[in-house]
Amino acid sequence: MQTLNRLSADPASFQHVSYLWDETQAASMAHDEIALLIYRSNLLGRDLRITNYGGGNTSVKTSEIDPLTGEPVDVMWVKGSGGDIGTLTRKGLAGLYMNRLHAMKNRYRGLAFEDEIVGLYGYCLYDLASAAPSIDTPLHAFVPYKHVDHLHPDAIIAIAASKDGERLTEEIFDGKFAWVPWQRPGFDLGLKLEQAIENNPGIEGIMLGGHGFFTWGDTAYESYLNSLTFIEKAAVYLDENYGKRRPVFGGVRMESATNPQEQATTLLPYLRGRASQFRPMIGHFTNSPAVLEFVNSNELSKLAPMGTSCPDHFLRTKIRPLVLDEKVVAGRSAEELKTYLDEQFEQYRADYAAYYERCKHEDSPAMRDPNPVIVLLPGVGMFSFAKDKSTARIAAEFYQNAINVMKGAEAVSDYVSLPEQEAFDIEYWLLEEAKLQRMPKPKSLSGKIAYVTGGTGGIGRAIAEVLLQNGACVMLADRDLLDETQTEFGKVYGKDNVRSVKLDVTDANAIARSLDETILAFGGVDIIVNCAGISISKPLAETTIEDYDRLQDILVKGQFLVSQRAVEVLRKQERGGDIVNIVSKNALFAGPNNVGYGTAKAAQLHMSRLMAAELGGEKIRVNVVNPDAVLRNSKIWAGDWAQGRAKAYGISVDELPAHYAKRTILNEEILPEDIAKAVLVFVDGSLAKSTGNVLNVDGGVAAAFVR
Secondary structure (H helix, E strand, C coil): CCCCCCCCCCHHHCCCCCCCCCHHHHHCCCCCHHHHHHHHHHHHHCCCCCCCCCCCEEEEEEEEECCCCCCEEEEEEEECCCCCHHHCCHHHEEEEEHHHHHHHHHCCCCHHHHHHHHCCHHHHECCCCCCCCCCCHHHHHCCCCCEEEEECCHHHHHHHCECCHHHHHHHHCCCCEEEECCCCCCHHHHHHHHHHHHHCCCCCEEEECCCEEEEEECCHHHHHHHHHHHHHHHHHHHHHHCCCCCCHHHCECCCCCCCHHHHHHHHHHHHHHHHCCCCCCEEEEECCHHHHHHHCECCHHHHHHHCCCCHHHHHHHCCCCEECCHHHHCCCCHHHHHHHHHHHHHHHHHHHHHHHHHHCCCCCCCCCCCCCCEEEECCCEEEEEECCHHHHHHHHHHHHHHHHHHHHHHHHCCECCCCHHHHHHHHCCHHHHHHHHHCCCCCCCCCCEEEEECCCCHHHHHHHHHHHHCCCEEEEEECCCHHHHHHHHHHHHCHHHEEEEECCCCCHHHHHHHHHHHHHHHCCCCEEEECCCCCCCCCHHHCCHHHHHHHHHHHHHHHHHHHHHHHHHHHHHCCCEEEEEECCHHHCCCCCCCHHHHHHHHHHHHHHHHHHHHHHHHCEEEEEEEECCECCCCCCCCCHHHHHHHHHHCCCHHHHHHHHHHCCCCCCCECHHHHHHHHHHHHCCCCCCCCCCEEEECCCCHHHCCC
């Protein structure tokens, strides 16, 4: 392997990258090159200006003992297929014999047979527990340096994606970089990198046209510092040129709206409904300064249709966004807005289908979802839609990277996007299709958004958790324990997938605000679970007007107000939906000393029947789950209700669980998880043709049988 001199760089001067190296932490790994590779990778991946989620790859070459011969052998450790350097672990690396990788040159038959090489990487594995090797494996193998970084920083791609990229590379990096024109990643590009190094002795990096760059070092630290130094150098060059050659993005065409989030909240359910034509999608909204600078500019109409340049960008964003006309969107009635959006989405789908037909090959995979991933609205911001929240957020981050690239390229030259056929050949690459086919099948609630009132209590919490387990995004709406529950669920199910909001279900304005927060967080709502409640157990003579009103306000009025507001959102989406009301066995058969509570529960049940009848034509299902005596982890049973019920039955509070279990046919205690499973079957498609139903989860109380 070759060596080079360390760059003289002062990390303290960096303004466009984050220098995160900790000498003490690195020293603890001094004798473990693989650990240092992971450490370096994680630091690079932590800075989204350097590379985005899943983008880029890193490697190190080490000497190991061959388990068969007992002799030293050179091994390359490189990020495996589908991994992310920011979260890379040992399990995400592929370890391959260097001699076998080089021997593959003898089997290579040329660019037309590129894909057949990928199947041979498995024969090069040194570490049998390796992650699947990626298509970038030969790019690292044929760069003859110990530590290699391949990254996609915005500042670098701005140079690589400009018309004068090769000249600018020479100028910015003082002739220390070689230029390799755009080529799809793979074995042949690896050979091109090897040739570039042979033809340019002493170079310190390689610029890949339209794509990114490669740098290297003799040590993990040197490679890390080199990467940061070159990125900083490119970013400083761009900074010095913004506004010199021409106004940024051709200047400002319009100012941002005074209430962009309010407009986004209004628009998101309409957009999400149309983006979910083939499968339910989760939305994400961004109105960062970088996004607004682009969408409000004069060059939006020129640059947006050109599409993105870096494959890592458009694989997640599609080649082009849908751009809406702010003048048409503003001030339209609901019906006019629907008509306009229907027309825009239909045109986008038709254009995408035409792109597919123009570019497809005989063996191309079938056309995928033709709906836009990115939707831009001047004055407001950017909307993105994907199968789950993380993917929608990441798509937005990648398009913001693309915006930064276009800004930089236009500042120093002219932006050049990837040719359409090249873009198609990557988007519908058979190897990319194989990767998609290997992905886990979506869970039953993937792409669905749930709003659970009482979401941090015993039953509500259990419902929220089972919905998260099955792939839904969940908004926890409750009075307390919000941050704790959100944090706990976020650690298990991903922080992107759960939010919380303070809610008083008797306050119509608070309900509207909480659903607006749900829309901004996820794009809309599909599943509404009315679980908020209280219990007051008193005989008629002791039930006060305040007791009665409180039960009616929280149980009946709360269910009404939440459902009324949520249905407005469901109607905008035009995709149907589910309302599940957590009522009680007491709605059908109430115990003693229960007049106020039993009356309110009966009203909840009858309201559910009426809503089911009214909303069924819009595919909005309304169903009821009737729990009974769910004591464990219950906020209600922690209060006076338990004492009241114990008094009514002439037993102690401690005897209640056994009492309730023994009076059931199944002789079982009812748990919060039992109620959650009942909710799940109503919303996961198992009972998709059921509405107006009542499911008792009470262990079998014969007097409460529906008849």
